[in-house]
Amino acid sequence: MELQKLPFQTQFSPSPSLKDFQKVEQNTQKYSEHQTLNIPNSSNPTVDPIFLLSFENLTYSVKVGPKSRFPYCGNNIVSRETNTNTKILLNDISGEAMEGEIMAILGASGSGKSTLLDALANRIDRNSLKGSVTLNGEALESSVLKVISAYVMQDDLLFPMLTVEETLMFSADFRLPLSLSNAKKKERVQALIDQLGLRNAAKTIIGDEGRRGVSGGERRRVSIGIDIIHDPILLFLDEPTSGLDSTSAYKVVKVLQRIAQSGSIVIMSIHQPSSRIVDLLDRLIFLSHGQTVFNGSADNLPCFFDDFGCAFPKKGNPAEIALDFIRELDDTPSEARNLVEFNKSWQASMNPDNDSNYKSSSLQLKDAIMRSIARGKLVSGVIAATDANLTSFAVPAFANPFWHHVLANRGFPKRRTGAIRMKSTS
Ligand SMILES: Nc1ncnc2c1ncn2[C@@H]1O[C@H](COP(=O)(O)OP(=O)(O)OP(=O)(O)O)[C@@H](O)[C@H]1O
Secondary structure (H helix, E strand, O other): OOOOOOOOHHHOOOOOOHHHHHHHHHHHHHHOOOHHHOOOOOOOOOOOOOOEEEEEEEEEEEEEOOOOOOHHHOHHHHHHOOOOEEEEEEEEEEEEEEOOOEEEEEEOOOOOHHHHHHHHOOOOOOOOEEEEEEEOOEEOOHHHHHHHEEEEOOOOOOOOOOEHHHHHHHHHHHHOOOOOOHHHHHHHHHHHHHHOOOHHHOOOEOOOOOOOOOOHHHHHHHHHHHHOOOOOOEEEEEOOOOOOOHHHHHHHHHHHHHHHHOOOEEEEEOOOOOHHHHOOOOEEEEEEOOEEEEEEOHHHHHHHHHHHOOOOOOOOOHHHHHHHHHHHHHOOHHHHHHHHHHHHHHHHHHOOOOOOOOOOOOOOHHHHHHHHHHHOOOOOOOOOOOOOOOOOOOOOOOOOOHHHHHHHOOOOOOOOOOOOOOOOOO
């Protein structure tokens, strides 16, 4: 794949040094002040995908104690037992997702969706997780992942008395580097409001039971916004549509598609997507008891199940139909095992050379990240200071959502009382 020539391209070697990154950072700003915040719309998808997330043979198990003979004594008795069993939560899961795509993880409750998401997002101890997760063929250091990714949880904790705009500005103040000017932060917030489709709600308070505020769908998009303020390359979301009506859920996924097409890989777990949501999903992984029972595009579902021997109805929501089939097969362990095995052979027959679907110039990760920054991802300034190994970034990294950080530090912003001065964005 011929890569677009950028003004700074000749300035770095295949193994960039700290100075190279700093030059790129400066040049990126010079190259196009605007590009940093330029968010392509969905009709303008990424031209040349430069990132590929791959995961191979992911296996994760936990030790579980036997049922206590003295249940009323609580867990202590059980934990003293040496006779523990192993429960396999993920069993040999492989797949890949490319920049510009949304990959959805589906399956019945307890099938392992959140566990797989956690495994991909490096939220499981690497010593317990077998297999590999790579970006452009390189294992991801957790410090790098912190900077280039975001994880959006199901439960959103937002301040009810702040407006949408103030909430996002608060996130920008806390999560973007101090070196980034206030004007740039405001610019980023405004771009994000448009990307999230929240322009009409920008001045509306979040609200709660006592105060009317934004709708449930808007609230969910604000939650996504505070986590993606730095414009990450990898975005993980745990059930981003749960609890939303069909239209709100669709709007959320539409926003996610826009984010993917601005140069990210979006990976999410989802329960029962509607047909029009399924149309927005590029890749689906169906899990059953921690194993893959289908991995591919929704278009392949009818053919896959027909080949397996389940006549796939011509009409209806393909994801729902597939989930129903899987649920039925789950009732008979031998049938469920057959489906897992069938998926393996079907995958192999679809891709006999075992080639990655990703046809690219296989850019090294560092180069790909720099190219992505030049394209406008990772808000300018986020990697202003990196070391040669891409292991330390000048980004504030909070283990918890930043609200926790604020609360823990008793920095709760008192609107209008000025305990923390909220910078006005208007
Ligand atoms: N630490 C643990 N110890 C034992 N079992 C666990 C542990 N964590 C998760 N599990 C089990 O692993 C299975 C998969 O859990 P996971 O949360 O990934 O499922 P899920 O598909 O996301 O479910 P849901 O749709 O209900 O959120 C479940 O049976 C769960 O009870």
